[in-house]
Amino acid sequence: MYQGKTLPVLTVLGVILAAWYVFAVVLNTPWQLGVYERSGVTEWSNAQFISDTLNQKRPVLPSAHQVAVEIWNTTVLKAPTSRRSLVFHAWITLSATLLGFTIGTVLGIMLAVGIVHSRAMDKSLMPWIVASQTIPILAIAPMIIVVLNAVGISGVLPKALISTYLSFFPVAVGMVKGFRAPEQIQLDLMHTYAASKAQLFWKLRWPTSLPYLFTSMKIAIAISLVGAIVGELPTGAVAGLGARLLSGSYYGQTVQIWSALFMAAALAAILVSLVGLAQRITEKRMGGAPA
Amino acid sequence: MNPSLLFGALAFWVVAWGVNEYLVRLTPKSQTMARTISIAVPVLFGITLLVIWEGVTRGLNVSPILLPPPSMIWARITGSVPILWADFQQTFMKAVLIGYVMGCGAGFAVAIAVDRSPFLQRGLLPIGNFVSALPIIGVAPIMVMWFGFDWPSKAAVVVVMTFFPMLVNTVSGLAAASSMEKDLMRTYAAGYWQTLFKLRLPAAAPFIFNALKINSTLALIGAIVAEFFGTPIVGMGFRISTEVGRMNVDLVWAEIAVAAVAGTTFYGLIALLERAVTFWHPSVRSG
Structure with a gap:
């Protein structure tokens, strides 16, 4: 022990x-x-x-037991469809997170494929991707929301776009590293097999990059949740965990803020451990040693 | 609708793409030439992006409320320097820098404090890693409630956000020195503090700088988002959220440009410092 x-x-x-x-x-x-x-x-x-x-x-x-009671009251005792239910708000945030995370991951992988296969893209894009990590992207969140609302796009998509924006960077950077992870000796072996570029990609680069994919997906999903929560702030506190935080701060409902905060933390923990679970299953099916 | 501008931008894109393809295929003989090319390619790409942006917004008559062209944003930046400077001072000089120093300092101090107790380290590391993945930004409304509307509440959010990455990285950095090197220090009869300052802290420097770099971005995000929850009438986050409401999108973009330049400069300064301090590390030596 x-x-x-x-x-x-x-x-x-x-x-x-x-x-x-x-x-x-x-x-x-x-x-x-x-x-x-x-x-x-x-x-x-x-x-x-x-x-x-x-x-x-x-x-x-608020003391810990007050927060616990509030969470119990708003999750178990309320119907999940009620607007006073924390499950309802968590689901709104979760749907934006998952949508953004999915688009972001696909986009990041596609970008990484392009960067690995085109030298011009590598040289011209990579410095900007690294530089963009240093820019406070979340600051743009309210503008994206309001501008998209003005064009008539509202609901889950604007929030998801912020999550996309945040989540595709770690995936792109991680996957470029992953696609380049095969050693020269392995690349040479594929060469002696006269493997085509597509075969080289699917049989060597893709399987080698999977550990990198899961590591970056863990970062990406955590940051997607942050993006979705921040994306809910400027919409005038309609629904979602971010809206709960905002309305709690307007009306001085500290217990509500803390319970929303803990709900967000639980959501993050569940999402990250789900990615971790998918990683273990994949590794096992690929014949990796059980960790 | 102005097709000539649109096609001009597209033509520029094609030409720039061709030049870049040509540049990356060159095998320059001198090193200065190689370095010039590796700078010129991304710069050309950035300029291309700006040209396409300008050409598309002007060529298609995109409403400046949706997306103002870069030239309009630049005019706005030069036209409202006092506002931007005041916001920069409020958010960056006060909230970000003070919070950053306090948060990183506290994380470092706690890491040193628990250094002698493996028990506490084993307890703190998983929790620190867990908390680093949480949406900590949510403490912003609580901090605004506790510390008021002015910059101390934003600095507090920055402290909370930067504390855990620093703690986790310093603790794992202090474990980076190999037992061989520690044995050598022992044969020199070096005490705990001598080993710490002469061996383990330098060995931990790459980890610490990694945390400093991550935190430089987190700090700026934390301060700006915390301002969405209430501020005095100055600050970058305040300006962004109010001017969006008033549809002054060009000022918002100007503010974002300032934030981007500030964030990149902050990061770049730390990276320069890292090169100077960890000159012995393989990743610095080779490049």
């Missing part, structure tokens, strides 16, 4: 949770003192005070 990862991770999580409660009490104290003063309560026990700070209606920092 001491050698493994479980105990250390649980310890660190425990410390974080404890720190959370301490901070919740400290940060909520001023407000609670104000409440007591207004309602004329002059004497209180420490236990009473701490329990009050942890159960405010609009706390500065």
Whole structure:
């Protein structure tokens, strides 16, 4: 147990949770003192005070159990089709994420194929792809949304386009590396077999690049989710996790913000581990050693 | 509709593509020539993009609300320098730089602090890796609530976003020195701190710079998006979100151009610093 990862991770999580409660009490104290003063309560026990700070209606920092209760109330107790259900909002964000991620991955792979096979594309595109990584692309998000709305394209597509934009860079860069991963000796072997360019691609380059594909897909899907959430901010808080964050911040509903945040985190974790699962299955079917 | 502009742009594209195909096939003898070509090709490609953009938007009479031509954006940049400069100061000089230094510094300090405890490292690494994949940008509304509308709340978002990549990279960088090298330090009777400063931190430098580079992009994104949740009436994110609403799309593009130049320069400076510090690393030596 001491050698493994479980105990250390649980310890660190425990410390974080404890720190959370301490901070919740400290940060909520001023407000609670104000409440007591207004309602004329002059004497209180420490236990009473701490329990009050942890159960405010609009706390500065909601306690962990408040967030847990809110998530339970808005996911399990509400029908998934209701607008008050967190599942409903998560699904809106998820659909934009998946659509954008799919388009982005396909686009990234196609770009990488072009770059590997054309020297002119490699020389002229690669520096720009690397440079574009340093540009805050998310800043363009509101403009894309509003402009596309003005042309009449609304709904899931504009958000998905932002996710596409964010996700095709890691895939393109990773796949260029992956397609170039076969060693010279393997390329020479294919040459002696008189393999055509297509055969070389499908029988050597594509299988060799799969580990790179899954690694970049993990990054891409996480960043797609960020793109979808940010894409929901400028649409005036209609629906989706980003809209929940925005409306929560307008109305000071901290518990709602935190529950949306945790929902987004859970979504990211599920998506990334699904890609990881697909990777393990693929590796197994390709005859790789079980990890 | 102005077909001559459109076809002019397309013709330029074809010619530029041909020149690039020709350039990459050359086998230059001198090194300066090779370097000039490797710079000229992407530059020509960038110019081609701008020409096509200009030609298509003007040739097809695309409404400037949808996509203003580059010349209009440039006129806007030169015409509203004071606004852009004020936004740049508010967002970049205050929120991004202060948050970046604090976040990277804190991540580095925590990594050093847990360095002596393998137990804490094993606990922190998976959590740090996990958190790095989360949409941390979502803490922006919370930070705005805690630290107010001005730049401290944006700097706080930047701190949270940059902390974990730095922590994870520094911890794995500190494990990069091989046991052979550590044994050598032992035979020199070097203490913990001597080994840290003379061997393990230099060996960790490529990892640390990797985090610094990732964080330079994250910091700018974090600061700009955090401004969507409420700001005083200045700042790049504020300008982008309000001017979009007022359909001043050329000013938005000008702001984006400033952000792009700032982000690229920031990244480039760190990359230069990396070359100077990690001159011994194979990836720097060969290139």
